[in-house]
Amino acid sequence: xxxxxxxxxxxxxxxxxxxxxxxxxxxAFVNQWAQRDVEMRSQMLFNAARDQVLSLQGPxxxxxxxxxxxxLAEDEGVLAVxxxxxxxxxxxxxxMPEGFACEQIAVGAGEVFTRADYAGIRAxxxxxxxxxxxxxxxxxILHDYADVEERRSQARIFLLLAxxxxxxxxxxxxxxxxxxxxxxxxxxxxRAIEDAREGRAEDIKHTPTEIGTEIRAAxxxxxxxxxxxxxxxxxxxxxxxxxxxxxxxxxxxxxxxxNREPYIHNRDENGEMIVQRPASGLVSALEPxxxxxxxxxxxxxxxxxxxEAVDGNDRVMVPPSSPAYTLRRIWLTDEEQEGYxxxxxxxxxxxxxxxxxxRPVFREPDWxxxxxxxxxxxxxxxxxxxxxxxxxxxxxxxxALAPRMIRDRLPDATIITFWHIxxxxxxxxxxxxxxxxxxxxxxxxxxxxxxxxxxxNNFIETVDRVIESRIxxxxxxxxxxxxxxxxxxxxxxxEWPPAAMEGQKPVPEARKAVRKRLGLPEDVQxxxxxxxxxxxxxxxxxxxxxxxxxTAHPELIGHFCFMQAAAPTRxxxxxxxxxxxxxxxxxxxxxxxxxxxxxxxxxVARHHDPEEVFxxxxxxxxxxxxxxxxxxxxxxKEFVAARDDEQGVLIxxxxxxxxxxxxxxxxxNPYDAHAMGExxxxxxxxxxxxxxxxxRVMREQVEARNVYRWAGQMLLDAARLRKKQRIMRLIEKExxxxxx
Ligand code: F6P
Numbered sequence: 001x002x003x004x005x006x007x008x009x010x011x012x013x014x015x016x017x018x019x020x021x022x023x024x025x026x027x028a029f030v031n032q033w034a035q036r037d038v039e040m041r042s043q044m045l046f047n048a049a050r051d052q053v054l055s056l057q058g059p060x061x062x063x064x065x066x067x068x069x070x071x072l073a074e075d076e077g078v079l080a081v082x083x084x085x086x087x088x089x090x091x092x093x094x095x096m097p098e099g100f101a102c103e104q105i106a107v108g109a110g111e112v113f114t115r116a117d118y119a120g121i122r123a124x125x126x127x128x129x130x131x132x133x134x135x136x137x138x139x140x141i142l143h144d145y146a147d148v149e150e151r152r153s154q155a156r157i158f159l160l161l162a163x164x165x166x167x168x169x170x171x172x173x174x175x176x177x178x179x180x181x182x183x184x185x186x187x188x189x190x191r192a193i194e195d196a197r198e199g200r201a202e203d204i205k206h207t208p209t210e211i212g213t214e215i216r217a218a219x220x221x222x223x224x225x226x227x228x229x230x231x232x233x234x235x236x237x238x239x240x241x242x243x244x245x246x247x248x249x250x251x252x253x254x255x256x257x258x259n260r261e262p263y264i265h266n267r268d269e270n271g272e273m274i275v276q277r278p279a280s281g282l283v284s285a286l287e288p289x290x291x292x293x294x295x296x297x298x299x300x301x302x303x304x305x306x307x308e309a310v311d312g313n314d315r316v317m318v319p320p321s322s323p324a325y326t327l328r329r330i331w332l333t334d335e336e337q338e339g340y341x342x343x344x345x346x347x348x349x350x351x352x353x354x355x356x357x358x359r360p361v362f363r364e365p366d367w368x369x370x371x372x373x374x375x376x377x378x379x380x381x382x383x384x385x386x387x388x389x390x391x392x393x394x395x396x397x398x399x400a401l402a403p404r405m406i407r408d409r410l411p412d413a414t415i416i417t418f419w420h421i422x423x424x425x426x427x428x429x430x431x432x433x434x435x436x437x438x439x440x441x442x443x444x445x446x447x448x449x450x451x452x453x454x455x456x457n458n459f460i461e462t463v464d465r466v467i468e469s470r471i472x473x474x475x476x477x478x479x480x481x482x483x484x485x486x487x488x489x490x491x492x493x494x495e496w497p498p499a500a501m502e503g504q505k506p507v508p509e510a511r512k513a514v515r516k517r518l519g520l521p522e523d524v525q526x527x528x529x530x531x532x533x534x535x536x537x538x539x540x541x542x543x544x545x546x547x548x549x550x551t552a553h554p555e556l557i558g559h560f561c562f563m564q565a566a567a568p569t570r571x572x573x574x575x576x577x578x579x580x581x582x583x584x585x586x587x588x589x590x591x592x593x594x595x596x597x598x599x600x601x602x603x604v605a606r607h608h609d610p611e612e613v614f615x616x617x618x619x620x621x622x623x624x625x626x627x628x629x630x631x632x633x634x635x636x637k638e639f640v641a642a643r644d645d646e647q648g649v650l651i652x653x654x655x656x657x658x659x660x661x662x663x664x665x666x667x668x669n670p671y672d673a674h675a676m677g678e679x680x681x682x683x684x685x686x687x688x689x690x691x692x693x694x695x696r697v698m699r700e701q702v703e704a705r706n707v708y709r710w711a712g713q714m715l716l717d718a719a720r721l722r723k724k725q726r727i728m729r730l731i732e733k734e735x736x737x738x739x740x
Pocket of ligand 1: 259260279280281282283396420421569570631
């Protein structure tokens with residue numbers, strides 16, 4: 001409607017301009033025409049009457065001539081007729097104005113036209129010679145000037161209407177053509193949007209589009225607005241995630257890819273098959289999401305019973321208790337694991353990305369193995385994909401090259417890569433001998449996620465320094481090889497409520513059970529630390545903190561215990577082996593030095609299942625997370641989730657991503673043993689009411705920003721990207737068609 005009005009207004013304006021422009025010429029033309037019209041009619045009247053008039057020139061013809069004149073005067077627009085002889089009116093019709101005088105008529109050889117006013121009666125006088133000028137006999141016809149005027153204004157009106165008609169017709173025709181072009185354009189864009197919404201498969205050619213910046217800007221504004229709406233209003237849980245997926249990515253195929261598998265089948269020492277959940281933040285986060293979305297999870301089969309559990313296609317449905325998705329296992333040789341996992345990923349990239357002052361090691365054979373194994377994963381994705389455009393969720397630093405490899409094979413895939421560890425500054429990353437290849441690999445992603453904006457910034461800065469690409473800092477996107485990758489922060493989290501909370505004993509019972517198991521008196525205050533045995537976790541540093549606490553407050557000896565549960569990990573690597581040895585020695589040394597009825601530091605180096613972990617959390621007065629550097633750290637969030645009694649204090653490293661979200665924890669610098677000792681003391685003496693207030697706020701935070709939100713936001717962004725790409729492609733196609 002608005003469009004129609006706009007075109008109407010344009011047509012009107014064009015008409016007005018045309019009419020104003022031609023009006024002076026039109027008026028002159030009408031005046032001339034009116035004059036000519038009178039002259040012609042006069043001439044015709046005279047021609048018709050001349051012979052009769054000439055035949056009635058005898059002395060007795062006067063009455064007949066008068067009758068003739070009366071008849072002629074009845075002609076339309078004629079006022080009167082008369083006969084002038086030598087300047088005197090000899091005869092005239094009865095309507096001849098009183099003031100008429102033959103002398104006033106200009107004398108000429110032919111017909112003469114004069115305009116005259118006879119006491120208000122305006123006339124146009126035509127005089128026709130009937131004889132030679134010497135005798136001067138003239139036949140006079142007076143036309144009513146009012147009649148001339150009326151004809152003239154009538155002609156003007158007709159002309160005006162004609163001009164308007166023509167101008168408006170022309171303008172309307174032009175507007176109609178423009179409107180038709182715009183309408184077909186709009187229809188094609190709308191069709192494109194509808195196609196995108198319905199998820200119709202289209203050819204994706206990853207060529208840089210030349211769509212106007214206005215369209216781009218409008219689309220990104222739309223994105224931004226939607227992003228804020230989602231953030232504020234959606235309550236995320238498995239159901240909303242499923243709905244979001246079904247609504248926004250209908251019929252999509254989701255493929256998760258990670259090194260670590262979510263379920264490990266192991267044969268225990270008795271030959272019994274047991275299914276383990278690995279100690280992995282990645283798995284804790286992704287598993288509930290994949291359970292909700294379904295699909296396929298491709299991972300390295302590392303368990304001793306893994307091969308027995310799969311079918312002929314290396315697939316097994318999991319979770320074993322209620323199968324919800326397919327686990328597709330990839331088998332790696334020892335040599336492949338050495339080079340790819342232990343070597344390049346964990347001796348190279350892991351220390352490179354964490355500020356833990358462990359020197360990264362890069363070996364060329366490791367790098368080759370890393371490339372080879374990434375290829376294996378990429379091939380598995382292609383083999384598992386049932387559609388040309390799956391949504392592929394690639395996890396972590398083990399698979400930095402896979403996004404590009406998958407993009408090359410499945411150009412229509414939407415690839416979301418999430419980097420679970422920090423991204424260092426560009427100077428630090430610059431020491432990696434394969435930096436260009438790693439960045440190129442990652443930029444095969446459609447969306448590249450980090451936990452924090454800080455790490456996104458570090459990544460973009462690194463790209464800027466390392467390779468030639470187009471960086472758009474407004475939209476945080478990087479275009480390389482004609483493909484745009486968006487860099488976004490998605491703070492990872494845990495499921496809410498956590499599955500491990502199911503069947504948990506009430507807190508007083510958990511306290512009792514754990515103390516009993518550890519051989520501690522019931523009233524002892526317990527601190528816990530639970531993670532993989534990794535040098536980035538600050539396990540030694542927290543022990544120094546405990547030492548500082550007991551040195552400052554020896555009265556706590558016998559009333560306080562620190563229990564460290566540490567799952568052995570990457571034990572083949574020297575740094576990990578030595579850490580474990582060092583930690584065991586330090587725990588012993590501190591316990592011995594402070595004495596007391598029980599070991600003040602109890603180190604339990606084994607894998608703990610999630611249920612056990614949650615029981616420990618519920619039994620403790622405090623939980624310490626003292627990472628030297630950590631992307632997020634989900635242990636901090638799990639502790640908060642475990643405390644439905646709203647008690648317990650979290651001591652949290654300022655260098656873990658979680659500290660950005662859990663500000664009500666006691667935030668510490670793990671390098672400062674004294675400050676850590678004080679934080680321990682503060683936690684142990686904190687009033688129950690203060691504990692409740694802090695815990696309540698943190699629980700609200702973790703509940704709202706749970707892992708379904710993390711996945712939901714990524715998938716919604718992927719959905720928007722797919723729609724946007726489809727619209728862009730169709731607009732391009734339409735443009736191409738329009739240009740012939
Ligand atoms: O922190 C990154 C991360 O991938 C975690 O998600 C996970 O806990 C760990 O590293 C992987 O450990 P692993 O080498 O045992 O798979």
